[in-house]
Amino acid sequence: MEFTKGHGTGNDFVILPDPDGTLDLTPERVAALCDRRRGLGADGVLRVVRAAKHPEGAGQAGEAEWFMDYWNADGSFAEMCGNGARVFVRYLLDTGLATPAGRALPVATRAGVVRALVVGDEISVEMRRPRVYDTSAASLGGLTLPGAAVDVGNPHLVCALPAGLELPALDLTRAPGFDPAVFPAGVNVEFTAPAEPVDGTDAHVLMRVYERGSAETLSCGTGACAVGAVALRDAGLDTGSVAVDVPGGRLTVRLTEDSCWLTGPATLVATGTLHP
């Protein structure tokens, strides 16, 4: 079968077209595809299915034609993937499965319908407004780092580094510890440091992330949204824009009163054929 490889700020995905939902995708097959030595290598898989043909998309089929069936690299499911949604839309547009009609393109996901717009070379998706709902902590290399629990459809823990500790110094080859009572389904952990202001934004933050199901990645869109929501809260703002620099580039997050726009590049790099 055919596959496409794409990425958004270095968060990379194998895209599998399966319009009628007939592909027998299993956690083992997803993990094999995402294996960087023995497979294609990716942070996750995006299966492109008609919403009406997927049990979790059927209820959204009246609003969106396509369902983003997102899987993490270890074969687990996640509710939402912000960069994945942007790359998914790039794929729909480049393959002609959808047309940019001037209005936002709806995409069904496990976290509900998101809407996407092409903005120059970049793709923006409008997702639910992140909800900062608790305090918790991550443990890493003997340190305990307090943070904010944020729901972006999927779970996040945003931890600001204390003075004297630099982001590049963090060892993210191992999963940070977290409180399973606060995050019973696991969590994506973002580590942040403030940066010099960027024109046209209300805050500028540097971020590294350890993703549930994918380990350290070069970028996480929902993670950037969580970081943006915490940065605006800390600045005493309810709405506004935040530039979030990840190892793979820059994402911009804009919070309105009732939603969150995530903007950045989304690129397709190759198409090929999978051997059985």
Ligand SMILES: N[C@@H](CCC[C@H](N)C(=O)O)C(=O)O
């Ligand atoms: N990289 C994604 C998030 C993917 C899902 C995450 N690993 C989870 O399990 O919640 C993004 O761009 O949002």
